[in-house]
Amino acid sequence: MNELSTKTYILVLKGGINIAISEEQKNKVSQVLNSKDSWTIEIDGNLISKGAINAVLSGELVDTAEKKARGMWQCKEKGHWNDRGTNKCAGCYF
Numbered sequence: 001m002n003e004l005s006t007k008t009y010i011l012v013l014k015g016g017i018n019i020a021i022s023e024e025q026k027n028k029v030s031q032v033l034n035s036k037d038s039w040t041i042e043i044d045g046n047l048i049s050k051g052a053i054n055a056v057l058s059g060e061l062v063d064t065a066e067k068k069a070r071g072m073w074q075c076k077e078k079g080h081w082n083d084r085g086t087n088k089c090a091g092c093y094f
Helices: 023-034 059-069
Strands: 009-013 017-021 040-043 046-049 053-058
Touching: 009 023, 009 059, 017 023, 023 040, 023 053, 053 059
Parallel strands: none
Antiparallel strands: 009 017, 009 053, 040 046
């Protein structure tokens, strides 16, 4: 399994930094956020303050939000994503 397929969550930090994390790392972040004793967490060799964490989101949610921010639209029929300015879904015609 490649590394990208194991990173299913996004750790959203202040300043607009997004870090892809695994479910195991998400669970560690959750423990730190719920702890009164821990103030930092190490993710891939980086020490992150829990005060710097805005959210932990699913990768799918972040991907959808980024596509919409770029002006893309999703076909209601088959779910294909299309570029801004296109009137017809390219995925439905091929």
